[in-house]
Amino acid sequence: MKRTILKKLTACLCLCAVLSGALTVPAGAASFQDVPSNHWAATAIDRCAAQGWFQGKTADTFGVGQPMTRAGFAVALSRFFGWQSGETYYRIFSDVPQGTWYEPALRACYEHGAVTRQTGDFRPGDPITREELAVMLIRALGYGPIAGLAEDDPLPFRDVTTNKGHIAMAYELGLVSGMGNDLFVPDRYATREQAAVMLSRLYDKLHPAQTANEAMVLLRSGEEAEDLSGYQTVILTAGTLTGGQNPRLALSVSNTQKQVMETATASGQTVLLGISGQSGVLKNTTAAATAVAEALTDSSYDGVYLNITPSAENGDALAAFVQVLRAAVPEKKLYVAASAPARREAIPDYQALGKAADRIVLQVSGHEDTDGAVPVYAMEPLETVYYALSALNDQIPGEKLALLLTAEGRGRKGTGKPTAFSGDAVSALEAQGRTYYSDRYACAYLETKDTVVWYLNEKALEARQQLLRCFGVSSCCLSTPNGTLPAQES
Incomplete structure (x- = not known):
């Protein structure tokens, strides 16, 4: 077969550096008063704001320690991957009306498999749990089918009973970590800085600084x-x-x-x-x-x-x-x-x-x-x-x-x-x-x-x-x- 020689073999998986629809802020411009320079998530928070995945709660506060909502993380994921939903509205969840600030992004997440319709509602304002965040990350990468087969893979957490395959994959890929004492604490809500760190880790995986292709x-x-x-x-x-x-x-x-x-x-x-x-x-x-x-x-x-x-x-x-x-x-x-x-x-x-x-x-x-x-x-x-x-x-x-x-x-x-x-x-x-x-x-x-x-x-x-x-x-x-x-x- 005579095919055009492309750059696909070493570059095809790289996501766009400038994400469609994302707000671009100069690096280092995220000067949040509640994020000291020595904060463990400072670098990830700065990158998060600079790339426009999600911004602070106000102009000068990021909201450290505050929960990331399910709707907020859906918006962050759609910006991270540059997903765009179609212009035609259709209702997916009973509690997500047309015209809300997050609805187009949530629809894009649904269309790309990061969100599935397991129940009739989405609970957009609820804090996203650590388990839910890991599941959405793995599904966003397209690994939902694999996660079902990874249910029996070794997992160093003794408190994970549901979505074991998704969490095992997120851990194996280096996207999530435990909370100490062999615990993952899946039901604890994920904070805004934890969400920023996980997205930053994924970005580094998909955009390595130096590669020997x-x-x-x-x-x-x-x-x-x-x-x-x-x-x-x-x-x-x-x-x-x-x-x-x-x-x-x-x-x-x-x-x-x-x-x-x-x-x-x-x-x-x-x-x-x-x-x-x-x-x-x-x-x-x-x-x-x-x-x-x-x-x-x-x-x-x-x-x-x-x-x-x-x-x-x-x-x-x-x-x-x-x-x-x-x-x-x-x-x-x-x-x-x-x-x-x-x-x-x-x-x-x-x-x-x-x-x-x-x-x-x-x-x-x-x-x-x-x-x-x-x-x-x-x-x-x-x-x-x-x-x-x-x-x-x-x-x-x-x-x-x-x-x-x-x-x-x-x-x-x-x-x-x-x-x-x-x-x-x-x-x-x-x-x-x-x-x-x-x-x-x-x-x-x-x-x-x-x-x-x-x-x-x-x-x-x-x-x-x-x-x-x-x-x-x-x-x-x-x-x-x-x-x-x-x-x-x-």
């Missing part, structure tokens, strides 16, 4: 590529490691890959040699590392991308292999593909691997379900990506992680077997059938008369990158340059 792409042997200038790193998958106790490395570099290497090297891009292998090659880590090191030494490759799957019996062997290889070629980059941890499975110890490798590229299992009316072939489901990142949060720094994205579609024609669909094939099918988007999996899919294909589009990419940013991860790797996802503009 890296757009990577895999190019298979024999695969053509029109333009790879939008990527910082190009991985030429041309090596296979075999042999068990006597490992051997076979290289098969296509003419296209040779041309790509010359062009990429001349333009200053990083070029890695992609090597795959089965778990048996880890039986002799020293010999395997020597074979790879010999291929890298005196070559034009900047490093290696290893896609070697360890077995359950030799899970530590991959880290040992990478450690030996690091010592052999200290000047080369070492990128390693690793299966992401999944729910209901033991979480491997990734710390040693994270220390030895320059980058860990997470391979997240897709979700397949053919029992429903529409077969599901969702790739890198958002819920699975969230679990993997939360499980690794304390093991590997976010800046060392990347997410492998399946850029090709996956589906089936008729009753045939599931197969991959190129970007061109997906584009042709889009013109023939109807397209949909699954919020559950954050994945697009299409249906024609006899074909169903699931694929990642730009909306799906934005959803994954937003989640990655929340965990401090800013790098992605596309499985092919000829898929459904755009590259980054160089």
Whole structure:
């Protein structure tokens, strides 16, 4: 598929710096008499006023210690995200009449899923509780479907009995914290300064001051590529490691890959040699590392991308292999593909691997379900990506992680077997059938008369990158340059 090269891969999730409808105040102008400079929330309050999320109770007082109302937080959220409601009024809640100062913002929150209609009233003037605030934040991010699956996730608070998944996610993302003694105190109202701090934390997640964005792409042997200038790193998958106790490395570099290497090297891009292998090659880590090191030494490759799957019996062997290889070629980059941890499975110890490798590229299992009316072939489901990142949060720094994205579609024609669909094939099918988007999996899919294909589009990419940013991860790797996802503009 021939698509315009966009800046989406590293910038698509960033919210607008100047929020639509927000009041812009010069930084430092929020001189509230009730906010001393050494107040724990002073910086967040100043940012809150400067960005126009919400202002003080009066011109010179912020209202420290006073509760944030439910209506007030809805207004703050709509300003934070730049949401605008439609001009046509419709009643959502019985206690929210037309013409109130907060009604358009509340309607925008409802339309974007931050507020749901579980009862007939909203209670706009009530103080918002800490639990309600956490729930609205998670829903505003679009993570309501994930929160339902996070109900059983570990939570360091013994007083949380409802909305456990929402609070667990808000805590895991670093948006909320406890009140001491293993308590969250969910029913206590949130103060205005607490609301400011939580919005400020979310802003920092979505707008990191410094990021080391890296757009990577895999190019298979024999695969053509029109333009790879939008990527910082190009991985030429041309090596296979075999042999068990006597490992051997076979290289098969296509003419296209040779041309790509010359062009990429001349333009200053990083070029890695992609090597795959089965778990048996880890039986002799020293010999395997020597074979790879010999291929890298005196070559034009900047490093290696290893896609070697360890077995359950030799899970530590991959880290040992990478450690030996690091010592052999200290000047080369070492990128390693690793299966992401999944729910209901033991979480491997990734710390040693994270220390030895320059980058860990997470391979997240897709979700397949053919029992429903529409077969599901969702790739890198958002819920699975969230679990993997939360499980690794304390093991590997976010800046060392990347997410492998399946850029090709996956589906089936008729009753045939599931197969991959190129970007061109997906584009042709889009013109023939109807397209949909699954919020559950954050994945697009299409249906024609006899074909169903699931694929990642730009909306799906934005959803994954937003989640990655929340965990401090800013790098992605596309499985092919000829898929459904755009590259980054160089």
